[in-house]
Amino acid sequence: AQSVTQLGSHVSVSEGALVLLRCNYSSSVPPYLFWYVQYPNQGLQLLLKYTSAATLVKGINGFEAEFKKSETSFHLTKPSAHMSDAAEYFCAVSGLEGAQKLVFGQGTRLTINP
Amino acid sequence: DSGVTQTPKHLITATGQRVTLRCSPRSGDLSVYWYQQSLDQGLQFLIQYYNGEERAKGNILERFSAQQFPDLHSELNLSSLELGDSALYFCASSGDGRGVGEQYFGPGTRLTVT
Numbered sequence: 001a002q003s004v005t006q007l008g009s010h011v012s013v014s015e016g017a018l019v020l021l022r023c024n025y026s027s028s029v030p031p032y033l034f035w036y037v038q039y040p041n042q043g044l045q046l047l048l049k050y051t052s053a054a055t056l057v058k059g060i061n062g063f064e065a066e067f068k069k070s071e072t073s074f075h076l077t078k079p080s081a082h083m084s085d086a087a088e089y090f091c092a093v094s095g096l097e098g099a100q101k102l103v104f105g106q107g108t109r110l111t112i113n114p
Numbered sequence: 115d116s117g118v119t120q121t122p123k124h125l126i127t128a129t130g131q132r133v134t135l136r137c138s139p140r141s142g143d144l145s146v147y148w149y150q151q152s153l154d155q156g157l158q159f160l161i162q163y164y165n166g167e168e169r170a171k172g173n174i175l176e177r178f179s180a181q182q183f184p185d186l187h188s189e190l191n192l193s194s195l196e197l198g199d200s201a202l203y204f205c206a207s208s209g210d211g212r213g214v215g216e217q218y219f220g221p222g223t224r225l226t227v228t
Contacts, residue, residue: 042222043204046217100145102159104157
């Protein structure tokens with residue numbers, strides 16, 4: 001079965017520092033991969049998606065992610081953190097065997113220190 | 115604003131009761147998905163409807179049921195409620211149901227069972 005593992009339930013960085021949120025998936029076939037962000041008391045907003053085109057995917061708010069098949073990873077990065085980036089981030093996969101449902105990782109709570 | 119609407123925003127009810135959550139997808143989207151977000155289980159896929167028909171089922175309890183109406187809005191019915199059903203329930207929608215496109219999430223309904 002597909003699964004997604006996000007390493008680190010909490011990540012804390014200083015404002016202006018690099019943000020790196022880790023995601024690994026388990027699948028024998030490269031799936032479709034997504035990163036979503038959830039701000040407090042809100043729904044999930046799509047940051048970016050990988051659907052077998054370019055391996056480096058650029059998203060909204062300055063985030064990007066790189067698909068590495070050899071490492072089965074899809075880590076999310078942002079060069080310079082902003083206070084407004086504080087939120088929970090979810091990695092998700094879909095598409096195996098034609099299934100469209102999203103399978104989510106456990107989430108990573110990002111805290112930005114001033 | 116994702117274009118997906120959910121009502122009500124909050125719901126407080128007692129054990130044993132039945133509630134109905136409503137979702138209107140983005141204009142033109144034919145697929146509706148329901149997810150449950152809880153502290154212990156994380157984000158879990160419940161069920162998917164496509165153009166009025168059930169397309170996929172996840173970890174949905176027998177006490178729960180859903181349907182999608184001709185105008186494409188969907189309802190999730192939860193009955194014989196238990197304390198453990200307290201969670202955030204999200205609805206998401208996506209396009210034509212053929213590809214694996216991104217899903218757009220509503221703001222959620224927070225259900226509290228007392």
